[in-house]
Amino acid sequence: MGNRGRVTGRRVRTARLACVIALVAGTTSLAVAQAQYPSRPVRIIVPTSVGSAADTLARTLATPLGERLGQPVVVDNRAGGATVIGTEAVAKAAPDGHTLLIGLPALAINPSMYRKLPYDALRDFAPIMRATSQPNLLVVHPALPVKSVKELIALAKARPGELVFASSGVGAGSHLTMELFLLTTGTRMLHVAYKGPAPGLIDLMSGRVSVMSPSTVASLPHVRSGRLRALGVTTPKRAIGLPDIPTIAEAGVPGYESVSWFGLIAPAGTQKDVISRLHQEAATILRASDVRERLARDGTEVVAGSPEEFEAYIRGEIAKWAKVVKAAGIKAE
Numbered sequence: 001m002g003n004r005g006r007v008t009g010r011r012v013r014t015a016r017l018a019c020v021i022a023l024v025a026g027t028t029s030l031a032v033a034q035a036q037y038p039s040r041p042v043r044i045i046v047p048t049s050v051g052s053a054a055d056t057l058a059r060t061l062a063t064p065l066g067e068r069l070g071q072p073v074v075v076d077n078r079a080g081g082a083t084v085i086g087t088e089a090v091a092k093a094a095p096d097g098h099t100l101l102i103g104l105p106a107l108a109i110n111p112s113m114y115r116k117l118p119y120d121a122l123r124d125f126a127p128i129m130r131a132t133s134q135p136n137l138l139v140v141h142p143a144l145p146v147k148s149v150k151e152l153i154a155l156a157k158a159r160p161g162e163l164v165f166a167s168s169g170v171g172a173g174s175h176l177t178m179e180l181f182l183l184t185t186g187t188r189m190l191h192v193a194y195k196g197p198a199p200g201l202i203d204l205m206s207g208r209v210s211v212m213s214p215s216t217v218a219s220l221p222h223v224r225s226g227r228l229r230a231l232g233v234t235t236p237k238r239a240i241g242l243p244d245i246p247t248i249a250e251a252g253v254p255g256y257e258s259v260s261w262f263g264l265i266a267p268a269g270t271q272k273d274v275i276s277r278l279h280q281e282a283a284t285i286l287r288a289s290d291v292r293e294r295l296a297r298d299g300t301e302v303v304a305g306s307p308e309e310f311e312a313y314i315r316g317e318i319a320k321w322a323k324v325v326k327a328a329g330i331k332a333e
Contacts, residue, residue: 038069038070039071041073042069042074043073043098044074045077047085047102047104047106048079049077049196052196053216053218053262061073061282064285068281082110082169083104084110087101087106087119088118091268092118097266101264105176105321108314109172113171113330113331122318125268127310128282128310131264132295132303133260133300134235134298135235135239135247135299136213137245138152138211138231138232139204139223139229141210142227143207147229147231149251149253156188162189162190163190164192166194166204167191167194168214170193170331171325173260175330176321179328180324181213183328184255197218197219198218201228205228216242216298216300231248232248234257235247235258261313279306
């Protein structure tokens with residue numbers, strides 16, 4: 001072999017060795033980074049206000065998750081913009097597992113409500129786990145002369161457009177849940193949007209509006225106190241912890257279903273090992289008997305599904321609510 005051949009051979013071997021070293025170094029660095037996760041406090045951004053159902057989930061997870069991860073977990077409420085503000089913050093955060101989102105139905109509703117969002121509901125996120133699900137409650141003021149879903153439908157048909165229903169905002173879960181009810185039953189009511197569930201519930205309890213379909217977390221205390229009357233739950237089966245309240249489907253609207261779901265989400269690009277660990281730790285927390293029992297008091301059921309299940313579920317919800325938004329002619333304000 002000539003000198004040129006020997007030099008070329010050495011260069012090839014040197015290049016191969018450099019590639020191997022780079023590959024090993026990169027793999028080692030990644031392994032070290034994953035082994036050190038989390039290296040600082042983890043932030044869970046809640047795109048709704050303190051006291052909301054999403055906030056309840058975040059605070060249920062925060063302390064025990066911090067103990068299991070070995071770093072504090074801080075809840076950061078960033079309400080506003082129909083959840084867009086908080087959701088955008090997570091979409092643009094570093095994909096290192098230190099910034100997480102509590103996802104809720106608005107994530108699947110907003111793509112149909114807004115022409116331009118500062119994020120893509122599927123492409124910009126890495127689902128970790130659909131954590132819990134709960135029904136909304138179809139509730140009325142006790143003075144309204146109805147005691148069942150069928151009686152409410154009959155009254156609405158007798159007085160088309162006269163009954164007023166409240167929601168926590170245009171395009172909010174409580175709004176779309178009612179629009180689905182109206183479309184399914186062929187009834188008409190007047191919609192009044194509020195900034196959050198609390199002011200709508202206040203006006204409902206005072207009799208200024210007649211109907212609302214808020215979360216069980218927000219409305220159940222008022223039902224139990226007698227200030228509101230519950231006609232049905234929006235889930236396909238009776239809610240855990242609320243066996244005496246019929247589903248809207250069994251109470252006269254076959255096939256009706258609207259589920260409030262809440263899940264843990266990371267920015268797209270987050271390492272699978274980090275996603276896997278967060279899923280495992282959060283699922284362990286939620287499956288504990290004391291946590292399940294505490295959540296069940298508000299009708300909340302633990303799901304703790306896989307990342308793949310959660311991604312498929314979000315896709316299905318986006319398609320479902322797109323049809324409702326279009327049929328009802330809803331436009332963001």
